[in-house]
Amino acid sequence: MIRIAIISAEPSSVSGFAMLIPDPYQCVPIALRDDGPEITPPSDIDVAIIDAGNRCVERTLAMTASVVTAHPTILCSTNQHDEQIVRAVHGGVFDYLVKPFTQERLRRAVEAAATVAAASAAQLPPASSSGFVGESRAARQVGYFIQQCTVDDSPVLLTGETGTGKELVARLVHGASSRATRPFVACNCAAVPETLFETELFGSERGAFTDAVTREGLFERAAGGTLFLDEIGDMSPANQVKLLRAIEDREITRVGGRLSRSVDCRIVCSTNRDLKNMTADDRFRKDLFFRIGVLIHTIAPLRNRASDIPLLVHHCLTESGDSERRFTPSAMQRLMTYPWPGNFRELRNVVHRSRLTARGRTITARDLQF
Template sequence: MPEPPSVEPMMQRLYADAARVAQGEVSVLIRGESGTGKEVLARYVHAASPRRDGPFVALNCAALPQSLLEAELFGIERGVATGVDERPGTFERARGGTLFLDEVGDMALETQTKLLRALEVGELYRLGGRRPYAVDVRIIAATNRDLGVLMAEGRFREDLYFRIADWDVEIPPLRDRRGDVPHLAGHFLARESERHARRIRGISRAAMKALERYDWPGNVRQLKKEMARVALLVGAGELLDSARLDPAIAAAAHQPREGLKAILRRAERQHLATVLKATNGDRRQAAERLGISDVTLYRRLKAYDLP
């Protein structure tokens, strides 16, 4: 079984749960901001599962228009159009393994309906085809969208959500697990220095302080990109110093560390905003969901300057 790419206790627990979930034939929905490592977790589940020897096929649902996405999902039968050859879709290519549907929240409703049918019936038809193909994949889906809001707005099918989310898990952003920053930064820098055949000594205290205090809006992906950039600038045998870092990141070293109270306030404000959005601004319904009185909700909205 692969090692979890994290040293934070919350992430260690998440990956331990993932290893247990991987043993069953359940679908997985991974939520989180862009760059948090959703595909990394998906590949971990695949590698820890009985399907590990089968293929892992990834498809970004936001990268293609609807017609091309359906062709990629279900495949194309020969002769569906002039000059078009037979082509299996990702369902067929992932047979016996895992199909990872990234950005599933961006999928058109019509395509959602076809996907749901394939999962419920256990078979699919290629575009232009008449012969059914058996579905034999584990579905792992991922999104950075709020599916609760999309379902409330009628833009994501609730029945599809329940079909793809036997285990629904959220990966926290890197700013909420700063203990991972030294581990990941060191790992990425070592890998890049090896790739360039240039042995970099490590990361200075000043640089590490900046890395740990920066908020990383692009999450792990941004950290990885920054380490790849600075690896080109640091000479063999040198330490990565803060002067080599992006100025915005280097400046974070001089900012006070955010206290626990501020972190909790930010989390509560975000949760209130999410619930309000999911209830289309209906304060009474939001208060019921939160389990608080209308008056308490009003006070909290006023305190956090929320509409």
């Protein structure tokens, strides 16, 4: 299924495009707000349509610049000034439609853009070569992202729904980096009690508090390697300040200690929350967000990369030594149309349960238990 982002400030425009764009295309609305942040390109769309309406084309393009770079983009506006058109095309816009346009003109533009999108996705190697199973455009972009992360030690921020593979990608980033032979240390920020955060991350010196022993914190344990801060969106504001200081100074002091120690670990964070949104109402510190969010990738949910499901199912069967088993076409179709709120983790459970239920070599739609 080709997914087309409709980027517009007006809800009515989205429904208008949805009516004009026939199957097999799927429209994905993205709201454009003047006071909103610049739009980041979702990895699970193929083509973008930006409806500038009566707005200034240049301002609209500035707000959507990274979308235009990442996807073949069709710009629509009521503006007919040649100069703006020339600039838009110069800025990388794939096609430009002046309103009013016919449905046929739109269809041709979308078809051409979809062809270009498919060709550009095919240039990326299948993500599986990176360890992230999948061949969809979104999965290939994960593979490409992992490669980009090897260029230097910049902090990485991974976002995405539960079970999409954030921790897996964090481990793959570490494994592909020059730090691969050094430790990968994971910390689930949501599980560390508020009061123990500092000792957990920075360590403690004997006598710092009752029962305190001399202990390395996670920063020190990750020396030379990668510190993975999972569920970073759940960190309290007080701890965010402490973390920011450690990252900025590249130095920590153990609780109860006086010596400051320099730390050398790459920071990889993950969250299923929308951190950018959280910075808008101060639930997450902006300075920390900019510090940790240098290389950002949002892993697409499974329902938006259904073409990966047969490969992922095969991966689950192989994992459990059952690679001879096959799902019937109708069972596979059900797997490919189910919305997977728990993403890969849920898919793996369903595959395992069905394996146990099914008697023969083939697993039918009736054997599936969601």
